[in-house]
Amino acid sequence: MILPSHPNPAPQAVASDHPASSERSVARPSLVERAMSGDGDAVSTLWENHRRWVAAVLLAHKPASADLDDLLQEVAVTLLRKVRTLDDPANFQPWLRVVALNVARLAGRKFSAGPRLVRFDGEGEVEPSAGTQAGAAAGGASLIVSEEAKRLMALAMLLHPDYREPLLLRAVHDLPYAAIGAILGLPETTIETRIARGRRMLREAAEAAARTRQSAVGSGVRMAASPGSPH
Amino acid sequence: MFRPSTDAPLESRGGDEGAMAREILIARLVDARANDHDWIAVRVLADADPLIWQQIAATQRDAALLVEAARPAALAAERVALPMLDGPVRAERGERDEQGEQLNGWPDRLSALRSSRLGWAIAAMVALAWTSTLLTPKDPRLTAMPGNAAGLAASTPDEALSNYLEKGQKSGRVVTELPQRIVLESRPAPEGQGYEVLYVRQILERAVVDDLYRFGMAEDGSQALIRARPTPPRAEGRIGL
Numbered sequence: 001m002i003l004p005s006h007p008n009p010a011p012q013a014v015a016s017d018h019p020a021s022s023e024r025s026v027a028r029p030s031l032v033e034r035a036m037s038g039d040g041d042a043v044s045t046l047w048e049n050h051r052r053w054v055a056a057v058l059l060a061h062k063p064a065s066a067d068l069d070d071l072l073q074e075v076a077v078t079l080l081r082k083v084r085t086l087d088d089p090a091n092f093q094p095w096l097r098v099v100a101l102n103v104a105r106l107a108g109r110k111f112s113a114g115p116r117l118v119r120f121d122g123e124g125e126v127e128p129s130a131g132t133q134a135g136a137a138a139g140g141a142s143l144i145v146s147e148e149a150k151r152l153m154a155l156a157m158l159l160h161p162d163y164r165e166p167l168l169l170r171a172v173h174d175l176p177y178a179a180i181g182a183i184l185g186l187p188e189t190t191i192e193t194r195i196a197r198g199r200r201m202l203r204e205a206a207e208a209a210a211r212t213r214q215s216a217v218g219s220g221v222r223m224a225a226s227p228g229s230p231h
Numbered sequence: 232m233f234r235p236s237t238d239a240p241l242e243s244r245g246g247d248e249g250a251m252a253r254e255i256l257i258a259r260l261v262d263a264r265a266n267d268h269d270w271i272a273v274r275v276l277a278d279a280d281p282l283i284w285q286q287i288a289a290t291q292r293d294a295a296l297l298v299e300a301a302r303p304a305a306l307a308a309e310r311v312a313l314p315m316l317d318g319p320v321r322a323e324r325g326e327r328d329e330q331g332e333q334l335n336g337w338p339d340r341l342s343a344l345r346s347s348r349l350g351w352a353i354a355a356m357v358a359l360a361w362t363s364t365l366l367t368p369k370d371p372r373l374t375a376m377p378g379n380a381a382g383l384a385a386s387t388p389d390e391a392l393s394n395y396l397e398k399g400q401k402s403g404r405v406v407t408e409l410p411q412r413i414v415l416e417s418r419p420a421p422e423g424q425g426y427e428v429l430y431v432r433q434i435l436e437r438a439v440v441d442d443l444y445r446f447g448m449a450e451d452g453s454q455a456l457i458r459a460r461p462t463p464p465r466a467e468g469r470i471g472l
Contacts, residue, residue: 055307069410072307076313168301171301172308177264207289
């Protein structure tokens with residue numbers, strides 16, 4: 001049986017105004033060019049169109065205890081300040097990704113200097129750092145996420161960034177492979193391979209973790225049994 | 232990288248290449264990218280090894296769980312707007328975009344203030360200018376100290392702060408509150424749960440003054456106010472201190 005490959009267009013360095021689908025990733029440079037010339041509405045629209053995948057990139061690369069809202073704000077300010085310095089509108093998405101990577105890495109250097117508390121709520125009360133890496137990775141937002149989902153996210157954060165980032169771009173923004181490729185500057189087939197490999201590693205890690213939990217529960221039951229009862 | 236062979240049937244490929252082809256098939260099914268050929272390939276594989284259906288189901292469940300776990304991040308993205316348009320005054324209501332005008336030319340300074348050393352230098356300069364009786368701000372609206380500008384009806388500090396920020400932005404005094412808070416000290420809370428922190432809340436204000444002064448040293452070694460020059464931004468957009 002022959003497994004056909006999907007169409008693999010060379011990654012186009014296009015100035016996509018909206019990243020969601022391969023059709024919409026065709027060049028519409030006017031919005032980026034307007035933003036570059038100082039049009040505030042264009043900058044705002046660009047941010048609204050791209051901030052979700054920016055959140056995915058930050059999520060993939062930030063330290064666990066860094067607050068996602070703060071990092072998003074940093075990227076937004078940098079976009080506002082420096083979009084005019086972009087030399088080619090077609091490079092907007094890769095440029096914005098680099099901005100997000102730099103913000104995440106800078107946060108990593110800051111947080112490595114000492115303990116930090118995650119966030120402060122409106123009443124000025126302090127919330128302690130999220131207990132799990134998954135909870136912290138999710139930005140600490142007050143939203144109910146199942147323990148199973150948190151565990152899987154914690155495992156995903158242990159993957160190599162090359163596999164973690166495309167997985168999170170799918171999870172946060174449901175981006176098609178072509179759009180992910182345009183952001184990362186990689187062919188669609190490479191994205192397909194990385195997502196497939198990442199999912200396999202995640203699946204195997206989740207299965208191993210589940211076996212470990214079951215084994216621990218089983219040991220607890222055996223230890224709790226009375227001395228005379230059969231195991 | 233997986234490259235599908237145009238010669239050998241899928242099920243005859245051994246080793247890692249065959250395993251990778253299988254994973255890519257699974258990914259295509261999970262992401263609704265599978266075509267007719269892919270479905271035929273899956274059925275052929277499943278005839279030899281029904282375990283593939285379990286793997287497809289597990290991968291699909293994992294993908295859904297990741298979406299669930301990533302939802303807070305997606306919501307965070309929806310919350311964060313560009314600073315320029317986050318203020319209460321909007322051009323489409325026919326009013327001046329005062330915050331936008333305040334930020335025009337200021338975003339470089341917003342970023343510069345994130346460097347705490349630079350921020351403290353600027354804050355010290357402005358604070359000294361305010362406390363000096365030699366300075367008289369031009370705009371009487373800008374003379375009110377924080378707190379006085381807040382509504383007297385506020386019953387909590389947070390309400391007062393919110394009033395101050397809102398009224399300050401309308402008057403042109405307040406540019407924005409910086410999102411990052413500087414933690415000076417932290418310790419376990421006295422009540423036993425949580426932490427007590429001492430932190431600095433940073434609020435960016437603008438003022439128009441007649442002159443700028445800084446503390447320096449007079450010839451006799453005593454401290455004296457010395458007229459200062461405005462600091463122009465550096466080429467990359469940072470304040471040149």
